[in-house]
Amino acid sequence: MADLELRAISKRFNSHAVLHDISLKVADGAFTILLGPSGCGKSTLLRVIAGLEPQTAGEVLIGGRSVDALSPADRDIAMVFQHYALYPHLSVRENLAFGLAMRKTPRNVIEERIAETAHLLDISPLLDRKPKDLSGGQRQRVAMGRAMVRKPKLFLFDEPLSNLDAQLRTNTRIELKKLQQRLGVTMIYVTHDQVEAMTLGDVIVVMERGRIRQADPPHETYLRPADPFVAGFIGTPPMNLWAGTLDRRPGGWIFRRGGLEVPVPPLRTDLSGHTDADVILGVRPEDIRIEPTAEPSVRLEAAIDVSEDLGADQILHCSVMDERIIVRVSQRPPIPAGRRLSLSVPQDKWHLFHENRRLN
Amino acid sequence: MAQRLLLACGIALTVAGSLAPFLWFALTSFKTQAEVEAVPPLWWPSGGWHFYRVALFDHHLLAYVANSVIVAGSTTMLALAIGIPAAYVLARVKLPGKAWFLGGLLTVSMFPQMAIAGPVWRLLADVQGLNTHWGLVLPYVTFSLPIVVWILASFFRELPAELEEAARVDGCTTWQTLTKIMLPLAAPGIFTAAILTFIYAWNEFFFALLILTQPGKQTLPLGIALFQGEFTIPWGELAAASVLATLPLVLMVLLFQRWIISGLSAGAVKG
Numbered sequence: 001m002a003d004l005e006l007r008a009i010s011k012r013f014n015s016h017a018v019l020h021d022i023s024l025k026v027a028d029g030a031f032t033i034l035l036g037p038s039g040c041g042k043s044t045l046l047r048v049i050a051g052l053e054p055q056t057a058g059e060v061l062i063g064g065r066s067v068d069a070l071s072p073a074d075r076d077i078a079m080v081f082q083h084y085a086l087y088p089h090l091s092v093r094e095n096l097a098f099g100l101a102m103r104k105t106p107r108n109v110i111e112e113r114i115a116e117t118a119h120l121l122d123i124s125p126l127l128d129r130k131p132k133d134l135s136g137g138q139r140q141r142v143a144m145g146r147a148m149v150r151k152p153k154l155f156l157f158d159e160p161l162s163n164l165d166a167q168l169r170t171n172t173r174i175e176l177k178k179l180q181q182r183l184g185v186t187m188i189y190v191t192h193d194q195v196e197a198m199t200l201g202d203v204i205v206v207m208e209r210g211r212i213r214q215a216d217p218p219h220e221t222y223l224r225p226a227d228p229f230v231a232g233f234i235g236t237p238p239m240n241l242w243a244g245t246l247d248r249r250p251g252g253w254i255f256r257r258g259g260l261e262v263p264v265p266p267l268r269t270d271l272s273g274h275t276d277a278d279v280i281l282g283v284r285p286e287d288i289r290i291e292p293t294a295e296p297s298v299r300l301e302a303a304i305d306v307s308e309d310l311g312a313d314q315i316l317h318c319s320v321m322d323e324r325i326i327v328r329v330s331q332r333p334p335i336p337a338g339r340r341l342s343l344s345v346p347q348d349k350w351h352l353f354h355e356n357r358r359l360n
Numbered sequence: 361m362a363q364r365l366l367l368a369c370g371i372a373l374t375v376a377g378s379l380a381p382f383l384w385f386a387l388t389s390f391k392t393q394a395e396v397e398a399v400p401p402l403w404w405p406s407g408g409w410h411f412y413r414v415a416l417f418d419h420h421l422l423a424y425v426a427n428s429v430i431v432a433g434s435t436t437m438l439a440l441a442i443g444i445p446a447a448y449v450l451a452r453v454k455l456p457g458k459a460w461f462l463g464g465l466l467t468v469s470m471f472p473q474m475a476i477a478g479p480v481w482r483l484l485a486d487v488q489g490l491n492t493h494w495g496l497v498l499p500y501v502t503f504s505l506p507i508v509v510w511i512l513a514s515f516f517r518e519l520p521a522e523l524e525e526a527a528r529v530d531g532c533t534t535w536q537t538l539t540k541i542m543l544p545l546a547a548p549g550i551f552t553a554a555i556l557t558f559i560y561a562w563n564e565f566f567f568a569l570l571i572l573t574q575p576g577k578q579t580l581p582l583g584i585a586l587f588q589g590e591f592t593i594p595w596g597e598l599a600a601a602s603v604l605a606t607l608p609l610v611l612m613v614l615l616f617q618r619w620i621i622s623g624l625s626a627g628a629v630k631g
Contacts, residue, residue: 052525073531085522089544102531146526 002063002153002186003028004049009058011044011210018044020210022058026188026203031180034190035197036207037233042190045207046156049188051075062153073102078147079156083163084139086131092142093127096149103150117149120179137168144176148183157189161196173199194234198222206230227356228280237315239351240325241282246354248275255281255352259321262298265350269359280353285315285328287349290341297344300325307337318343382606389599396596411600415587421601423576424583428605431493431568431579432561435500439508439557440550442501447512448538452524462513469506473566481570491574499567504557511556515549516542551616559609580605 004026011019018041026032034042047053049060051072060067067075078099086095093114100110118124121141131139140160147155161169161176177200180187191197197204198218205215206229214226225231231239244257246264253264253271262281264271289297302318302325314334316327318341327343335341352359388396389412390405415421450458480499481490489495519542527537543550565581572578578586584601587594 050525050529052528072525072529077529079526079529081522081526083520083522085520085526087523087526087541099530102536146530 004154004186004188005061005064006045006049007059007061009045009048009060010056011041011048011053012056018210019048019055022210022212024205024212024215026186029184029186030202031177031187031189031200033197033201033204034188034207035194035201035204035233036192038192039209040207041210042192042207043158046079046158046188046190049154050077050079050156052079075154076152077154077156078150078152079158080143080147080160082159084131084143086139086142086146088131091128091130092123092134092145095131095142096127096145099146099150113149113151117145120148121145136164137172140164140172144179153186155185155187157187159191160189162191162193176200194236198234204234206233208233224358225282225351226358228282228353229356231282231351231353235284235286237285237326237328239282239284241280242323243278243280246271246274246277246279255279257281257323260323262350264352265347265360267352267360271359274354277354279359282351282353283325283345283349285326287345288325288327288329289344289346290327290329290331290335291344292342293344293346295346295348297346298350300343300345302327302341302343304335304337304339304341307335309334316341385599386603388595389603391596393596411596412604414594415597415601415604419583419587419597419601421580421583421604424578424580425604425608427493427578428562428580431496431500432558434493434497435504435561436554436558438497438501439504440554443505443508443512443553444543444550445538446505447509448516448542450509451513451516452521462510465506465509469503473503477567477570480567484571490571491577493577496568496571496579497561499571500561500564504560508553508557511553512546512549515546519545555613555616558612562605562609 004024006022006024009019009022010017022045034045036042044053048055051060051067051070055068062075062077072079086092087098090098096114096117097110100113105113114127115124118127121144123138123141123145126134126138126142131142134142140163143160161172164172173196180200189196189200201218203215204218204221206213206221208229214221214230216224216226221230222234225234225239228241232241242255242257242260244255244260247254247256253267255262255264292299300320302320304316304318305324306317308315308317313328313330316329316335318325318327320343325343327341329335350360387403387405390407390409391402392406392408392410395402395405449455450462455461484490484495484498487495489498523541523545524537527541532540562579563581564579565585568579568582569585572582575583575586580601584598584605587598587601
């Protein structure tokens, strides 16, 4: 086990820059998620950490020691690949033993480790089978086992659950979480699935176009997204975001977009000099109330255009003046489309951004 | 239904057409001299191993077989030993001008043998390679390498790159990745290339005739061709020798067929 530090990592393929100046610290024993849309560079970053891809600039430190000159094997990391990459001509036992044998581990130690890992992952009955005789979930476990059996300093996962069906993915996710808590190992986990990110991670690193947009614990990322990209990326349905301008009024600031005016929530930032500034205002669908609340809140008169009933929840696609707003409520019986509603948004539920920075 | 019947008939006709000359030779090899020369021709032989005895013992066929095994075997081994690493590099490593190199290989394999016979003979004469087995193996390897490299490179390309990355993380050098992971998985391709090379070297006539003039060194096709007497063609002996020359190839293909199964790499990736 060890901590990981990335110092100003950049990566270019020919003239195409994939990673820009990535710096990140991962604490020993932390479960860190690299989350982002496809093409954001998260897999490339993982491969740089693994040593499978050399970085163009910057430094990778594992356990405080620079590993840039080391091969993937010498970095003492283990990787679980998206398609598992089990050796098809070897049995499960031989697959688990392979990395240890390459490191000249004594035979009896290998046997011991395999037995231990197989027991932990519940794959003991599969040891003499070939990968082609395993189900998707079993292959996934064997791939995990191959990583664990070596007891590496760092575990790297490249979308390991993306090939499993929904039910299996949920189960495996929970087991993975348990496993990590039990073993207390450092894990870096690449995914584009925000549910995996929210449930598994101690820290979520949100990436977009080769840059880190935010690196915070899941609840912090959800409650206080650092910029409009993170705000729109985390959460289902996504946060309502409106681009508009700031206006000074006697007694405070106002967000204005077309005919829509919203009093600006209490801010941490000093706004003087921001008159007429372009800003983005956001509110999560689940933070909007359809009954009046006691908290200080903003009232919006809305008409329901489309109503989607998800069973437990209902998604209302509404119009406020000319703006669209999505509201998520758990209301029984469901509210039909065409109705008019009075929405209230508590003051502290607004998110305000300016030039990719959070203002409140 | 009618379509399938037509297809079956077509296949049967094709197979019969291809096998007919061979069958005729096989039947001839079991005839007596009188039956061979009978007019109109007789279909069914009365049986007998006479021609086989003559071919094996009077014409020393086994010596030619031994020469052929040495030449074809060495050619195959050498072609694979050079072709496998070359194909792996061409399939996986990013090299400038790789496409040109592969194209060049293909071009080389298209040279008419007649055009290079003279230079090859002169070169071998200079290095005392005439009338030696290695003198024949050398050009054979050169001629078969392009096809070996092409077959193997396409096999290596098909294998998932994740497997090699897993091997690197597990501690394999490039050479170990090739021998421990990629070779077992490319086995069908390797057997295919091996069989094609072996058959080529086993059957090749022109260069063998050019390079091997001493009877003791000559390969099977030469040996059989030189059966011909001064005034008569010994059809019976030729037939028996040809059957004997073909049998090892047929046996080898049947034997290796079990290995040339696709889908060996099934289960490597999600599947």
